């Protein structure tokens with residue numbers, strides 16, 4: 208496809224998300240093509256993609272069967288409303304997803320992003336309690352350092368201070384956050400899940416004592432906090448959280464936007480940890496990043512609670528124009544076929560020790576103060592420049608791109624790696640070798 212080259216003037220109009228725009232426009236990082244584990248720039252330079260796009264391209268770039276499925280859908284059924292009408296692929300996809308989810312999670316509600324999925328789950332939780340005559344359960348409890356997207360609901364339960372600060376009062380009933388189950392003094396450089404730390408879940412009991420369980424609707428956590436920098440759940444932590452939620456009638460939501468679709472070696476992290484939440488939210492890997500899609504997989508009990516009243520009435524007053532968009536459903540079905548046919552979740556389990564070994568080899572690189580990993584995800588914390596927090600992380604990411612041909616994800620002074628599940632062991636080693644080269648230039 209012939210595309211016009213961009214001139215510096217052309218860079219003005221697009222306001223990039225989560226990006227320092229002024230600096231980017233002086234020194235753009237433009238990607239024009241992607242295949243397998245690589246991005247390519249306009250000059251044809253190949254860059255190793257060390258973060259599966261943005262934690263989403265789990266089956267690698269440029270998968271022909273997904274492209275073909277999307278193209279066919281665009282020709283066959285470009286759009287169909289999901290309000291009062293539907294198309295067959297949406298049902299097929301919902302079935303495939305419930306089959307992947309733990310038993311008892313039997314219904315899928317589609318949206319278009321992880322943020323919308325989080326907001327949908329929070330709304331569903333409140334509405335569920337209203338349905339059951341317990342509308343006083345309005346509190347939604349997130350976790351420190353949690354990331355559930357950027358819309359007001361997800362932001363409110365989220366726990367990344369910089370994301371919240373500019374926006375004034377957030378959603379009422381969301382002020383309480385559980386602590387992140389991580390203590391750098393004891394857990395720095397842990398390999399995989401910390402063995403200690405299950406009791407961090409008991410902080411929920413304090414909130415119950417403070418507010419009364421009868422005011423709490425739901426707890427939302429990422430089974431592995433991804434965006435904040437790959438904080439795995441300590442062994443037993445999610446089980447303790449589940450037990451407390453059961454004891455107090457609180458719904459448990461797993462935000463699996465990153466952990467779903469093989470990142471932790473299973474369809475969902477719920478399976479890895481043997482814990483069934485009431486709602487799983489998903490996005491990203493469901494379509495291999497090709498078409499935006501998100502959603503939630505919901506417990507039968509929740510669904511049943513809504514299926515009352517006159518049959519002509521809408522049970523859950525919620526949805527988006529593009530919920531279950533035909534192109535997204537086509538992309539997702541083709542993606543799930545790849546995950547199944549290539550046994551990619553098992554492959555992620557095989558590759559995880561390779562990543563663990565490679566990333567912990569960076570321990571003595573300049574500025575490194577912590578390294579964490581779980582499944583096919585890892586993060587490296589750099590000692591922040593006291594005068595300019597975030598500068599070091601940004602510099603390493605830029606150098607990695609411009610000088611060492613590797614694309615890493617950076618958030619503040621934390622660098623994240625999340626190779627595609629189709630990577631070979633040597634690709635993973637090569638990613639960390641290139642990152643080491645960028646780290647060696649740290650100032």
Ligand SMILES: Cc1ncc(COP(=O)(O)O)c(C=O)c1O
Pocket residue numbers: 319320321322323325354355356357429433434462463464465490491
């Ligand atoms: C755990 C989690 N939830 C929600 C989101 C938000 O997803 P989106 O950017 O698609 O809105 C993200 C994005 O990284 C995420 O990691």
